[in-house]
Amino acid sequence: MTDQTFSRRSVMALGGAGALAALPLPSFALTGSEAEGLVTSAVAEINVVIQSGANVNSMVNSFKGIFERYSDTSYVAAYALGNDGRSASDAQKSAFSDAFGNYLANKYGRRFNEFAGGEIQVQGSKTVNSFIEVNTVAVLRNTSPFQVDFHVSDRPGRPVFFNLIIEGINMLLSERSEIGAMLDARGGNLDALIRDLV
Protein backbone atom coordinates (compact mmCIF):
# COMPACT_ATOMS: atom_id res chain seq x y z
CA MET A 1 0.00 0.00 0.00
CA THR A 2 2.63 2.52 1.05
CA ASP A 3 5.20 3.07 -1.60
CA GLN A 4 8.35 4.02 0.22
CA THR A 5 10.69 3.45 -2.69
CA PHE A 6 12.01 6.37 -4.62
CA SER A 7 12.88 6.33 -8.25
CA ARG A 8 16.41 7.54 -8.85
CA ARG A 9 15.00 10.55 -10.64
CA SER A 10 12.85 11.70 -7.74
CA VAL A 11 15.72 11.30 -5.29
CA MET A 12 17.92 13.38 -7.57
CA ALA A 13 15.20 15.95 -8.00
CA LEU A 14 14.73 16.23 -4.25
CA GLY A 15 18.43 16.17 -3.43
CA GLY A 16 19.22 18.76 -6.04
CA ALA A 17 16.15 20.83 -5.31
CA GLY A 18 18.12 23.97 -4.60
CA ALA A 19 20.11 23.77 -7.80
CA LEU A 20 17.18 22.68 -9.92
CA ALA A 21 14.99 25.53 -8.77
CA ALA A 22 17.38 27.99 -10.39
CA LEU A 23 17.48 26.19 -13.75
CA PRO A 24 14.74 26.42 -16.35
CA LEU A 25 14.66 22.67 -16.87
CA PRO A 26 11.91 21.23 -19.01
CA SER A 27 9.33 19.65 -16.75
CA PHE A 28 9.11 15.86 -16.74
CA ALA A 29 5.88 13.94 -16.37
CA LEU A 30 5.23 13.49 -12.69
CA THR A 31 4.29 9.96 -11.67
CA GLY A 32 2.12 8.85 -8.77
CA SER A 33 4.99 7.11 -7.05
CA GLU A 34 7.18 10.20 -7.29
CA ALA A 35 4.41 12.27 -5.72
CA GLU A 36 3.96 9.66 -2.97
CA GLY A 37 7.73 9.65 -2.48
CA LEU A 38 7.65 13.41 -1.97
CA VAL A 39 5.01 13.07 0.75
CA THR A 40 6.85 10.23 2.49
CA SER A 41 10.08 12.15 2.42
CA ALA A 42 8.57 15.44 3.65
CA VAL A 43 6.74 13.67 6.47
CA ALA A 44 9.96 11.94 7.50
CA GLU A 45 11.78 15.30 7.65
CA ILE A 46 8.95 16.89 9.63
CA ASN A 47 9.02 13.98 12.10
CA VAL A 48 12.75 14.41 12.63
CA VAL A 49 12.15 18.08 13.50
CA ILE A 50 9.26 17.27 15.86
CA GLN A 51 11.27 14.58 17.62
CA SER A 52 14.36 16.78 17.91
CA GLY A 53 12.84 18.46 20.96
CA ALA A 54 14.29 21.78 19.78
CA ASN A 55 12.68 25.03 20.92
CA VAL A 56 9.69 26.37 19.01
CA ASN A 57 11.60 29.10 17.12
CA SER A 58 14.22 26.71 15.89
CA MET A 59 11.49 24.25 14.84
CA VAL A 60 9.65 26.99 12.96
CA ASN A 61 12.90 27.80 11.12
CA SER A 62 13.34 24.15 10.18
CA PHE A 63 9.75 24.00 8.93
CA LYS A 64 10.35 27.08 6.80
CA GLY A 65 13.30 25.30 5.19
CA ILE A 66 11.21 22.18 4.56
CA PHE A 67 8.39 24.32 3.15
CA GLU A 68 10.81 26.03 0.74
CA ARG A 69 12.29 22.78 -0.48
CA TYR A 70 9.09 20.79 -0.80
CA SER A 71 6.45 23.26 -1.88
CA ASP A 72 5.63 25.56 -4.76
CA THR A 73 6.15 28.72 -2.73
CA SER A 74 5.53 31.07 -5.69
CA TYR A 75 2.20 29.50 -6.59
CA VAL A 76 1.02 29.25 -2.98
CA ALA A 77 1.81 32.94 -2.37
CA ALA A 78 0.22 34.04 -5.67
CA TYR A 79 -2.93 32.05 -4.91
CA ALA A 80 -3.24 33.37 -1.37
CA LEU A 81 -2.97 36.96 -2.60
CA GLY A 82 -5.38 36.26 -5.47
CA ASN A 83 -6.86 39.24 -7.27
CA ASP A 84 -5.34 41.59 -4.72
CA GLY A 85 -1.98 40.77 -6.29
CA ARG A 86 -2.92 42.08 -9.73
CA SER A 87 -1.94 45.66 -9.06
CA ALA A 88 1.16 44.79 -7.01
CA SER A 89 4.67 45.57 -8.24
CA ASP A 90 7.18 42.76 -8.77
CA ALA A 91 9.07 43.94 -5.69
CA GLN A 92 5.88 43.72 -3.61
CA LYS A 93 5.06 40.27 -4.97
CA SER A 94 8.52 38.99 -4.19
CA ALA A 95 8.44 40.52 -0.69
CA PHE A 96 4.97 39.09 -0.09
CA SER A 97 6.07 35.64 -1.24
CA ASP A 98 8.91 35.65 1.28
CA ALA A 99 6.85 37.09 4.14
CA PHE A 100 4.02 34.64 3.45
CA GLY A 101 6.47 31.73 3.77
CA ASN A 102 7.45 33.01 7.23
CA TYR A 103 3.80 33.41 8.18
CA LEU A 104 2.94 29.83 7.13
CA ALA A 105 5.94 28.33 8.93
CA ASN A 106 4.98 30.24 12.07
CA LYS A 107 1.29 29.45 11.91
CA TYR A 108 1.54 25.76 11.14
CA GLY A 109 4.93 25.11 12.73
CA ARG A 110 3.62 26.06 16.15
CA ARG A 111 0.85 23.47 15.83
CA PHE A 112 3.07 20.53 15.14
CA ASN A 113 3.06 19.50 18.78
CA GLU A 114 -0.47 18.26 18.11
CA PHE A 115 1.08 15.82 15.64
CA ALA A 116 3.79 14.53 17.96
CA GLY A 117 3.69 10.74 18.12
CA GLY A 118 1.33 10.58 15.17
CA GLU A 119 1.95 9.30 11.69
CA ILE A 120 0.86 9.90 8.13
CA GLN A 121 0.05 6.73 6.17
CA VAL A 122 0.20 7.05 2.40
CA GLN A 123 -2.80 5.25 0.90
CA GLY A 124 -2.27 5.91 -2.78
CA SER A 125 -2.50 8.61 -5.40
CA LYS A 126 -4.47 9.65 -8.45
CA THR A 127 -4.16 12.13 -11.27
CA VAL A 128 -6.50 15.12 -11.07
CA ASN A 129 -6.43 17.66 -13.92
CA SER A 130 -2.71 18.33 -14.36
CA PHE A 131 -1.56 17.40 -10.87
CA ILE A 132 -1.39 14.37 -8.60
CA GLU A 133 -3.40 13.98 -5.45
CA VAL A 134 -1.70 11.84 -2.80
CA ASN A 135 -4.21 10.44 -0.32
CA THR A 136 -3.02 9.87 3.21
CA VAL A 137 -4.53 9.12 6.59
CA ALA A 138 -3.26 10.94 9.67
CA VAL A 139 -3.26 8.72 12.72
CA LEU A 140 -2.92 10.83 15.85
CA ARG A 141 -3.36 10.17 19.52
CA ASN A 142 -6.66 11.29 21.04
CA THR A 143 -8.65 11.34 17.83
CA SER A 144 -10.02 9.15 15.06
CA PRO A 145 -7.84 8.88 11.95
CA PHE A 146 -8.57 11.59 9.39
CA GLN A 147 -7.95 12.12 5.71
CA VAL A 148 -5.21 14.43 4.47
CA ASP A 149 -4.68 14.91 0.73
CA PHE A 150 -1.50 16.46 -0.63
CA HIS A 151 -1.68 18.08 -4.07
CA VAL A 152 1.60 17.70 -5.92
CA SER A 153 2.70 19.15 -9.26
CA ASP A 154 5.93 19.54 -11.19
CA ARG A 155 5.26 23.12 -12.27
CA PRO A 156 8.71 24.40 -11.22
CA GLY A 157 10.38 21.41 -12.93
CA ARG A 158 10.51 19.28 -9.81
CA PRO A 159 7.80 17.64 -7.68
CA VAL A 160 6.38 20.07 -5.10
CA PHE A 161 3.28 20.43 -2.94
CA PHE A 162 1.00 23.30 -3.67
CA ASN A 163 -2.08 22.47 -1.60
CA LEU A 164 -3.21 20.48 1.39
CA ILE A 165 -6.77 19.27 2.02
CA ILE A 166 -7.55 18.12 5.58
CA GLU A 167 -10.96 16.42 5.82
CA GLY A 168 -12.19 18.57 2.97
CA ILE A 169 -10.70 21.80 4.34
CA ASN A 170 -8.64 23.38 1.64
CA MET A 171 -5.54 25.21 2.88
CA LEU A 172 -5.22 27.52 -0.13
CA LEU A 173 -8.86 28.62 0.10
CA SER A 174 -8.53 29.25 3.83
CA GLU A 175 -5.35 31.27 3.39
CA ARG A 176 -6.81 33.33 0.55
CA SER A 177 -9.75 34.18 2.82
CA GLU A 178 -7.39 35.02 5.69
CA ILE A 179 -5.00 37.14 3.60
CA GLY A 180 -8.01 38.98 2.11
CA ALA A 181 -9.28 39.74 5.62
CA MET A 182 -5.84 40.89 6.76
CA LEU A 183 -5.61 43.23 3.75
CA ASP A 184 -9.09 44.61 4.45
CA ALA A 185 -8.09 45.25 8.05
CA ARG A 186 -5.18 47.36 6.70
CA GLY A 187 -7.31 49.30 4.23
CA GLY A 188 -5.89 47.30 1.31
CA ASN A 189 -2.33 48.41 2.03
CA LEU A 190 -0.14 45.55 0.78
CA ASP A 191 3.10 47.02 2.15
CA ALA A 192 1.58 47.14 5.64
CA LEU A 193 0.47 43.52 5.28
CA ILE A 194 3.96 42.45 4.17
CA ARG A 195 5.49 44.27 7.16
CA ASP A 196 3.12 42.54 9.57
CA LEU A 197 3.59 39.07 8.08
CA VAL A 198 7.38 39.06 8.60
Add this chain to the structure above:
Amino acid sequence: MLSACTAPQPGAELNDPYEASNRASYVRSVALDRIILRPAGKVAAALPMEITGPVSNFADNVGLPGMVANGFLQGDIAGMGTNTMRFLINTTIGIGGLFDPAGAIGLAEESTDFGETLAVWGVPEGAYLVLPVFGPSTERDAVGTFVDLLFDPLQSVGTMAQLDYATGAKIADRAISRGAFMDTIDSILYESADSYAVARLTYLQNRRFELDETPPAGDEIDPFSDELSLEGFE
Protein backbone atom coordinates in the same frame (compact mmCIF):
# COMPACT_ATOMS: atom_id res chain seq x y z
CA MET B 1 -24.16 26.31 -9.03
CA LEU B 2 -20.97 24.65 -7.86
CA SER B 3 -19.57 23.92 -11.28
CA ALA B 4 -18.96 27.53 -12.22
CA CYS B 5 -15.32 27.23 -13.20
CA THR B 6 -14.78 30.97 -13.39
CA ALA B 7 -15.75 31.45 -9.75
CA PRO B 8 -12.93 33.26 -7.92
CA GLN B 9 -13.03 30.79 -5.04
CA PRO B 10 -14.07 27.40 -6.36
CA GLY B 11 -15.72 25.25 -3.74
CA ALA B 12 -16.08 28.15 -1.35
CA GLU B 13 -19.57 29.15 -2.40
CA LEU B 14 -21.32 30.59 0.59
CA ASN B 15 -24.96 31.17 1.35
CA ASP B 16 -24.98 33.46 4.35
CA PRO B 17 -27.97 35.85 4.19
CA TYR B 18 -28.13 36.02 8.01
CA GLU B 19 -24.54 37.14 8.33
CA ALA B 20 -25.32 40.04 10.69
CA SER B 21 -27.17 37.92 13.28
CA ASN B 22 -24.76 35.01 12.70
CA ARG B 23 -21.83 37.28 13.52
CA ALA B 24 -23.52 38.36 16.74
CA SER B 25 -24.17 34.74 17.67
CA TYR B 26 -20.59 33.89 16.75
CA VAL B 27 -19.23 36.55 19.10
CA ARG B 28 -21.27 34.96 21.92
CA SER B 29 -19.95 31.49 21.02
CA VAL B 30 -16.37 32.72 21.15
CA ALA B 31 -17.05 34.36 24.52
CA LEU B 32 -18.46 31.05 25.76
CA ASP B 33 -15.31 29.33 24.55
CA ARG B 34 -13.07 31.85 26.28
CA ILE B 35 -14.91 31.59 29.59
CA ILE B 36 -15.82 27.90 29.75
CA LEU B 37 -14.74 25.54 26.99
CA ARG B 38 -11.15 26.69 26.55
CA PRO B 39 -10.28 26.55 30.28
CA ALA B 40 -12.01 23.15 30.48
CA GLY B 41 -9.95 22.02 27.48
CA LYS B 42 -6.76 23.07 29.31
CA VAL B 43 -7.78 20.93 32.28
CA ALA B 44 -8.69 17.97 30.03
CA ALA B 45 -5.39 18.23 28.15
CA ALA B 46 -3.50 17.91 31.42
CA LEU B 47 -5.33 14.71 32.41
CA PRO B 48 -3.78 11.32 31.60
CA MET B 49 -5.14 9.36 28.64
CA GLU B 50 -6.25 6.65 31.09
CA ILE B 51 -8.99 9.06 32.21
CA THR B 52 -9.88 11.00 29.06
CA GLY B 53 -9.84 7.89 26.83
CA PRO B 54 -12.68 6.05 28.61
CA VAL B 55 -14.75 9.26 28.88
CA SER B 56 -14.44 9.83 25.12
CA ASN B 57 -15.21 6.17 24.43
CA PHE B 58 -18.32 6.33 26.62
CA ALA B 59 -19.50 9.53 24.90
CA ASP B 60 -18.97 8.04 21.43
CA ASN B 61 -20.72 4.82 22.40
CA VAL B 62 -23.92 6.47 23.66
CA GLY B 63 -24.16 8.28 20.32
CA LEU B 64 -24.30 5.00 18.39
CA PRO B 65 -28.03 4.12 18.71
CA GLY B 66 -28.86 7.46 17.09
CA MET B 67 -26.42 6.71 14.30
CA VAL B 68 -27.96 3.27 13.78
CA ALA B 69 -31.41 4.90 13.45
CA ASN B 70 -30.08 7.43 10.96
CA GLY B 71 -28.30 4.68 9.02
CA PHE B 72 -31.69 2.94 8.78
CA LEU B 73 -33.39 6.12 7.56
CA GLN B 74 -30.68 6.57 4.93
CA GLY B 75 -30.88 2.95 3.77
CA ASP B 76 -27.22 2.53 4.75
CA ILE B 77 -27.28 -1.13 5.76
CA ALA B 78 -23.50 -1.50 6.06
CA GLY B 79 -23.12 1.54 8.31
CA MET B 80 -26.07 0.42 10.38
CA GLY B 81 -24.53 -3.03 10.85
CA THR B 82 -21.12 -1.67 11.84
CA ASN B 83 -22.58 0.79 14.36
CA THR B 84 -24.92 -1.87 15.84
CA MET B 85 -22.01 -4.29 16.30
CA ARG B 86 -19.90 -1.51 17.82
CA PHE B 87 -22.60 -0.63 20.31
CA LEU B 88 -23.20 -4.26 21.32
CA ILE B 89 -19.53 -5.17 21.66
CA ASN B 90 -18.43 -1.97 23.44
CA THR B 91 -21.40 -1.91 25.80
CA THR B 92 -20.73 -5.52 26.92
CA ILE B 93 -17.08 -6.51 26.46
CA GLY B 94 -16.06 -2.83 26.58
CA ILE B 95 -17.56 -2.47 30.08
CA GLY B 96 -20.51 -0.20 29.41
CA GLY B 97 -18.68 1.59 26.62
CA LEU B 98 -15.63 2.74 28.59
CA PHE B 99 -13.35 0.81 26.28
CA ASP B 100 -13.33 0.31 22.53
CA PRO B 101 -12.64 -3.36 21.74
CA ALA B 102 -14.78 -3.00 18.59
CA GLY B 103 -12.35 -0.43 17.22
CA ALA B 104 -9.48 -2.78 17.95
CA ILE B 105 -11.01 -5.39 15.62
CA GLY B 106 -11.54 -2.84 12.85
CA LEU B 107 -15.14 -1.80 13.51
CA ALA B 108 -14.66 1.96 13.23
CA GLU B 109 -17.63 4.25 13.84
CA GLU B 110 -19.59 5.17 10.71
CA SER B 111 -20.34 8.66 11.88
CA THR B 112 -23.71 10.08 10.84
CA ASP B 113 -26.61 12.22 12.07
CA PHE B 114 -30.05 13.44 11.05
CA GLY B 115 -28.51 16.32 9.11
CA GLU B 116 -26.95 13.69 6.85
CA THR B 117 -30.26 11.82 6.65
CA LEU B 118 -31.90 15.02 5.39
CA ALA B 119 -29.08 15.43 2.86
CA VAL B 120 -29.61 11.85 1.64
CA TRP B 121 -33.32 12.60 1.32
CA GLY B 122 -32.47 15.51 -0.96
CA VAL B 123 -33.08 18.42 1.39
CA PRO B 124 -30.79 21.29 0.34
CA GLU B 125 -28.14 22.65 2.71
CA GLY B 126 -29.88 26.00 3.20
CA ALA B 127 -28.27 29.07 4.67
CA TYR B 128 -25.30 29.11 7.00
CA LEU B 129 -26.26 29.53 10.66
CA VAL B 130 -24.39 29.99 13.91
CA LEU B 131 -26.42 28.30 16.64
CA PRO B 132 -26.16 29.21 20.32
CA VAL B 133 -23.92 26.68 22.13
CA PHE B 134 -23.72 24.34 19.11
CA GLY B 135 -21.87 26.85 16.93
CA PRO B 136 -21.51 26.71 13.12
CA SER B 137 -24.37 24.93 11.32
CA THR B 138 -26.71 25.28 8.37
CA GLU B 139 -30.50 25.42 8.19
CA ARG B 140 -30.54 21.72 7.32
CA ASP B 141 -28.04 20.77 10.03
CA ALA B 142 -29.88 22.86 12.63
CA VAL B 143 -33.01 20.78 12.03
CA GLY B 144 -30.82 17.67 12.18
CA THR B 145 -29.29 18.65 15.51
CA PHE B 146 -32.72 19.39 16.96
CA VAL B 147 -34.25 16.09 15.78
CA ASP B 148 -31.25 14.06 17.02
CA LEU B 149 -31.60 15.67 20.46
CA LEU B 150 -35.34 15.15 20.60
CA PHE B 151 -35.52 11.57 19.34
CA ASP B 152 -32.56 9.71 20.76
CA PRO B 153 -33.13 5.92 20.62
CA LEU B 154 -30.65 5.57 23.48
CA GLN B 155 -33.67 6.32 25.67
CA SER B 156 -35.11 2.91 24.77
CA VAL B 157 -31.97 0.77 24.40
CA GLY B 158 -29.43 2.33 26.76
CA THR B 159 -28.40 0.95 30.13
CA MET B 160 -29.18 2.90 33.29
CA ALA B 161 -25.59 4.18 33.49
CA GLN B 162 -25.70 5.25 29.84
CA LEU B 163 -28.89 7.22 30.37
CA ASP B 164 -27.53 8.86 33.51
CA TYR B 165 -24.13 9.88 32.18
CA ALA B 166 -24.67 10.33 28.42
CA THR B 167 -25.08 14.10 28.47
CA GLY B 168 -22.28 14.66 30.98
CA ALA B 169 -19.89 12.47 28.99
CA LYS B 170 -20.74 14.27 25.75
CA ILE B 171 -20.00 17.63 27.35
CA ALA B 172 -16.74 16.30 28.84
CA ASP B 173 -15.83 14.89 25.44
CA ARG B 174 -16.19 18.35 23.92
CA ALA B 175 -13.71 19.69 26.45
CA ILE B 176 -11.34 16.80 25.70
CA SER B 177 -11.46 17.53 21.94
CA ARG B 178 -10.99 21.24 22.61
CA GLY B 179 -7.91 20.39 24.65
CA ALA B 180 -6.47 17.99 22.07
CA PHE B 181 -6.62 20.65 19.35
CA MET B 182 -5.91 23.65 21.56
CA ASP B 183 -3.50 25.41 19.20
CA THR B 184 -5.43 24.84 15.98
CA ILE B 185 -8.74 25.96 17.46
CA ASP B 186 -7.08 28.92 19.20
CA SER B 187 -5.61 30.02 15.90
CA ILE B 188 -9.06 30.04 14.28
CA LEU B 189 -10.89 31.68 17.17
CA TYR B 190 -8.32 34.15 18.44
CA GLU B 191 -5.54 34.73 15.91
CA SER B 192 -7.39 35.19 12.66
CA ALA B 193 -8.03 38.54 10.98
CA ASP B 194 -11.63 37.46 10.35
CA SER B 195 -12.29 34.55 12.64
CA TYR B 196 -15.96 34.38 11.61
CA ALA B 197 -15.04 33.94 7.93
CA VAL B 198 -12.47 31.23 8.69
CA ALA B 199 -14.87 29.31 10.93
CA ARG B 200 -17.61 29.53 8.27
CA LEU B 201 -15.35 28.35 5.46
CA THR B 202 -13.89 25.58 7.61
CA TYR B 203 -17.28 24.31 8.78
CA LEU B 204 -18.91 24.31 5.33
CA GLN B 205 -15.99 22.65 3.55
CA ASN B 206 -15.64 19.97 6.20
CA ARG B 207 -19.38 19.29 6.35
CA ARG B 208 -19.70 19.02 2.56
CA PHE B 209 -16.72 16.66 2.61
CA GLU B 210 -18.38 14.47 5.27
CA LEU B 211 -21.61 14.35 3.28
CA ASP B 212 -19.83 13.75 -0.02
CA GLU B 213 -21.71 16.73 -1.38
CA THR B 214 -19.40 18.70 -3.61
CA PRO B 215 -16.66 17.87 -6.02
CA PRO B 216 -13.52 18.41 -3.96
CA ALA B 217 -12.95 22.15 -3.91
CA GLY B 218 -9.23 21.75 -4.42
CA ASP B 219 -9.58 20.06 -7.78
CA GLU B 220 -10.05 23.34 -9.56
CA ILE B 221 -7.01 24.93 -7.98
CA ASP B 222 -4.37 23.95 -10.47
CA PRO B 223 -0.90 25.50 -10.87
CA PHE B 224 -1.00 24.87 -14.63
CA SER B 225 -4.20 26.81 -15.17
CA ASP B 226 -3.78 30.30 -16.60
CA GLU B 227 -6.16 31.78 -14.05
CA LEU B 228 -3.35 33.19 -11.97
CA SER B 229 -0.27 35.06 -13.15
CA LEU B 230 2.82 33.98 -11.25
CA GLU B 231 4.95 36.73 -12.73
CA GLY B 232 6.85 38.50 -9.98
CA PHE B 233 6.26 35.78 -7.38
CA GLU B 234 9.03 33.51 -8.69
